[in-house]
Amino acid sequence: MSRVNPYEPIKAVIREVIEETPTIKTFRLELDEPMEFATGQFIQLTVPGVGECPFTPSSKPGKSRNMDVTVMKVGTATEVLHRKTSGDMLAVRGPYGNGFPLDFLKNKELLIVGGGCGMAPLRSLLYEIIENKQDYPSVSFLYGCRTPEDILYKGSFPEWKKEIDFERTVDKASEEWKESEGVVTKLFENVKVNLKKCVAVIVGPPVMMKFATMELEKKGVSDDRIIVSLEKNMTCGFGKCRHCLCGPYYVCKDGPVFFYKDVKDLPDVWD
Amino acid sequence: MIQRINTDRLKQLLKDWAEVHDVFVPDEQGRLVRFEEDGEINWNIVPVWGGLKEFIYPPRNTVAGSKEDSGKLTVVVGARDCDVRALVNVFDRIMLEKDPADTVYKNRREKIRIVTVDCSSPADTCFCTAVGGKPYCDKGFDLNLSFIGDKVLIETGTDGGQALLKGLNSKEPENDEIDRKDSIRDTSTRKVKANFDSDYKSGRFGDRISGNSEEKYWEKKSEDCMQCGGCNFCCPTCYCNVLNEQSSGREIVKVLQWDSCQFPGYARVAGGANPRKELWMRFRHRYYCKFSLMPGEFDIAGCTGCGRCIQVCPGKIDIRDTIKGLL
Known part of the structure; x- marks a missing residue:
């Protein structure tokens, strides 16, 4: 925590806005001061005068004044945010939460499963993995979206494909689409990593995570080898507002990244 | 240290404090209001609205951006053990x-x-003894007042409390006055115990409150809930807040505002998911938070038995009945 007052954010300027899909944009920010975050941690982004929302940065983890935040237009604040352009002021608090357990992931076979906008936090994990390839010898990345249009970071795909095993699928293909069609769990059939040994990291909409975890368990991935990132209403970000409580956990502090075994029996985990 | 003065001298003491500090006392209805020389003070009534929480954790509180600060001390006179236990064990932590x-x-x-006051006439809704409290305060106060007839025994709890008594001409209490204070405390304790002679820790309460079980029970119990949040706002342990973004121009302003877990949108995310969509789920969550989560986090229940939620509930829901039904 860089600031004495935890509610005081760091101002940031939008340097570039990248239109990823019709409803998703990546905002390339320059912060007034550098902020250090680990992949999977989240920040609270202030849209001045409108609201504040939690996002996991999609840029390379580490300490920097530059940060990418990929935002889907779903509510009041993100609606206004989507109208912002280069030069507009925002503000950032954080980072908060635990992030992905990199020490646990290192030197294991990894199966990473992303759905829709869940690709945003996974891009920052991808940067980490590609930059430290020696620590991650075997990685399979599966990414599912509704349509080809909804796919994030389309331009980076060829580059990533060179670095790791990377498969994409869409629920509903277009005529030009040459890759898989169907829900992401279909790709589990021919996955290259050994499901009896691998660690799975799943990030996506709740319904996708629910079915992906169920399917993986059926295929022999035990619940202590499945890692999920939960989305709850995180207002303060540091365990003082109680909004994000899920069972006995503060999702903002104890999470947002959890081992599936710790949260699978909580009644409201996917709601 | 315990000193004795008479009630007239106490009034003078309040006047002296009010000259330099912001002083609040309980009015006729038991609200903590700014002390005025000719205002009525009711030392017997348990404050319902305007409890101690509001002074330390106001309903709207600017936490980033321009703040006004008078620099003065705030002296709250008339807080009770149920307030102070919540402040020290939950808020401070x-x-x-x-x-x-x-x-x-x-x-x-x-x-x-x-400045706490012994409860000499607990309300019918008081049940602090069932959740580990007492109708008098023995720690966490700066000063504590015990009224006995036209005398007041003042116990000092901290240096800050001591400083408020600087220059006070007082006497040491006689033994029989200490005895009377203790006897009033005993009587109050008995009265509170008679209001609710159970312990939430007994039976299966903790188990039955967690998980998604007992749906029927919670549906029934929440039938009369109007989702007004009154129970949360008057509760000395509830601190749930929402951070409001109120920046204008280049200045970042954030205002922390009380929130209620009974509101439908409390846990909802922008995408629409809501872990507690139904009223009974939110209703149960309040009990789960107070009697299962908070004891784990703070070593005390998130209920100090003040009974305020019983008094303010427009649906006449009594937290004691809800607990009893699960014991």
């Missing part, structure tokens, strides 16, 4: 001890002096 500390809370906390 979450806001100060758990990292990161809330610096705005810290500043406010340092500028407050708490």
Whole structure:
């Protein structure tokens, strides 16, 4: 925590806005001061005068004044945010939460499963993995979206494909689409990593995570080898507002990244 | 140290404090209001609205951006053990001890002096003894007042309390006065115990409150809930808040505002998912938070038995009945 007052954010300027899909944009920010975050941690982004929302940065983890935040237009604040352009002021608090357990992931076979906008936090994990390839010898990345249009970071795909095993699928293909069609769990059939040994990291909409975890368990991935990132209403970000409580956990502090075994029996985990 | 003065001298003491500090006392209805020389003070009534919480953790609180600060001390006279137990065991721990500390809370906390009062006539809704409390305060106060007839025994709890008594001409209490104080406390304790002679820790209460079980029970119990949040707002342990973004121009302004877990949108996310969509789920969550989560986090229940939620509930829901039904 860089600031004495935890509610005081760091101002940031939008340097570039990248239109990823019709409803998703990546905002390339320059912060007034550098902020250090680990992949999977989240920040609270202030849209001045409108609201504040939690996002996991999609840029390379580490300490920097530059940060990418990929935002889907779903509510009041993100609606206004989507109208912002280069030069507009925002503000950032954080980072908060635990992030992905990199020490646990290192030197294991990894199966990473992303759905829709869940690709945003996974891009920052991808940067980490590609930059430290020696620590991650075997990685399979599966990414599912509704349509080809909804796919994030389309331009980076060829580059990533060179670095790791990377498969994409869409629920509903277009005529030009040459890759898989169907829900992401279909790709589990021919996955290259050994499901009896691998660690799975799943990030996506709740319904996708629910079915992906169920399917993986059926295929022999035990619940202590499945890692999920939960989305709850995180207002303060540091365990003082109680909004994000899920069972006995503060999702903002104890999470947002959890081992599936710790949260699978909580009644409201996917709601 | 315990000193004795008479009630007239207490009035003078309040006047002296009010000249330099912001002083609040309980009015006829038991609200803590600014002390005025000709105002009525009711030392017997248990404050319902305007409890101690509001002074340290106001309903709307600017936590980033321009703040006004008079620099004065706030002296709250008339807080009870149920207030102070919540403040010390829940608020101080979450806001100060758990990292990161809330610096705005810290500043406010340092500028407050708490003068507690023994409960000489507990309300029918009081049940502090069932959740580990007492109708009198023995720690966490700066000064404590015990009224016996036209005399007041003042116990000093801190240096800050001692400073408020500087220059006070007082006497040491006689033994029989101490005895009378203790006897009033015993009588009050018996009365409170008679209001609710159970312990939430007994039976299966903790187990039955967690998980998604007992749906029928919670549906029934929440039938009369109007989702007004009154129970949360008057509760001395409830601190749920929502951070409002109120920046204009280049200045970032954030206002922390009380929130209620009974509101439908409390846990909803922008995408629409809501872990507690149904009223009974939110209703149950309040009990789960107070009697299962908070005991784990703070070593005390998130209920100090003040009974305020019983008094303010427009649906006449009695927390004691809800607990009893699960014991």
